[in-house]
Amino acid sequence: MKEIHELDVYRLAESLSDKIWIVFDAWPDKAQRTLGYQIIRSADSIAANIAEGYGRFTPADRKLFYRYARGSFEETKAWLRKAIRRKLIPHPEVEYYKNIIDELGPKLNAFIRSTK
DSSP: OOOGGGOHHHHHHHHHHHHHHHHHTTSOHHHIIIIIHHHHHHHHHHHHHHHHHHTOSSHHHHHHHHHHHHHHHHHHHHHHHHHHHTTOSOHHHHHHHHHHHHHHHHHHHHHHHHOO
């Protein structure tokens, strides 16, 4: 069995949360205190729930945490849309987020479906 950090779905989730962590530092105080802390928590929660599920014994337990990860993924997307609309994310970086979201979503769904 692979280590959690070897899974593409986990690595993508980590990349997304790490990028959000970095861009947060450039935001004004108001944005950090409102949207910023929320998006950091939701983005970090994607990989954390994948990891917690991966460590569970039964398929039902694993799937439950992977579904939590899916919920955190959707929440993160909602916060990203707000951050983009509010011009907190520079236009050239929007494509990075779009690409990682487009790759992570289907991989996360496939990962959940493949859990036995």
